[in-house]
Amino acid sequence: MTDHLESPTTPGNIVVSRPENLGQLSQEIDLLEEMILESTPRFMGRNWVDEDKICQQIDKVRLAMPASISEAQALLQSRLNILSAAEHHADELVQTAQRRAQMLLEDSLLIRQAEQEANQIRRRVQEECDLARREAMDEVNHMRRQAQKELDLNYQRVKEDAETLKAEADQYCEQSLVTLETQLIDMLKIVQNGRRELRKSGGAI
Numbered sequence: 226m227t228d229h230l231e232s233p234t235t236p237g238n239i240v241v242s243r244p245e246n247l248g249q250l251s252q253e254i255d256l257l258e259e260m261i262l263e264s265t266p267r268f269m270g271r272n273w274v275d276e277d278k279i280c281q282q283i284d285k286v287r288l289a290m291p292a293s294i295s296e297a298q299a300l301l302q303s304r305l306n307i308l309s310a311a312e313h314h315a316d317e318l319v320q321t322a323q324r325r326a327q328m329l330l331e332d333s334l335l336i337r338q339a340e341q342e343a344n345q346i347r348r349r350v351q352e353e354c355d356l357a358r359r360e361a362m363d364e365v366n367h368m369r370r371q372a373q374k375e376l377d378l379n380y381q382r383v384k385e386d387a388e389t390l391k392a393e394a395d396q397y398c399e400q401s402l403v404t405l406e407t408q409l410i411d412m413l414k415i416v417q418n419g420r421r422e423l424r425k426s427g428g429a430i
Contacts, residue, residue: 256282260279
């Protein structure tokens with residue numbers, strides 16, 4: 226016989242020590258077995274058993290059972306309860322760790338997604354700013370060209386108007402001078418006619 230009782234299905238291989246009088250218990254059980262097997266007479270292949278002796282032997286077995294077995298069973302049950310509680314607590318810790326890891330993973334994914342969205346928004350804003358800048362520059366250049374074109378047209382128009390005014394002024398002066406010349410010629414003719422008339426009349430001028 227071995228010195229320890231061991232439950233092969235007990236978690237953690239918990240070992241319960243045999244009580245001191247476990248050997249006596251085993252002997253009493255062996256004796257009970259021998260009494261049953263060696264009872265006489267036999268009838269139809271079966272042994273006649275003395276009930277009183279069997280009961281006495283059973284009482285001896287009961288008396289031989291130490292209280293330490295019950296204590297060992299209680300201790301074993303207590304250890305099993307502790308182990309079950311520990312396993313339950315360990316499961317809770319594992320589940321908590323898994324949930325925490327999942328949360329961290331989700332947070333990491335959310336952070337990565339937020340960073341990607343922020344980068345996309347940053348790129349989109351940069352592209353929109355670049356586009357707006359190009360459009361503004363194109364509009365400024367267009368306005369500058371349009372203003373220069375209008376300025377050139379106005380300059381050409383003013384130049385043409387100035388030339389027209391100059392030509393009209395020259396023409397007006399020419400006409401005025403011609404008219405004045407005509408008037409002077411007419412006046413000179415009048416003066417000359419007046420002098421001739423005076424000479425004819427005998428007067429001298």
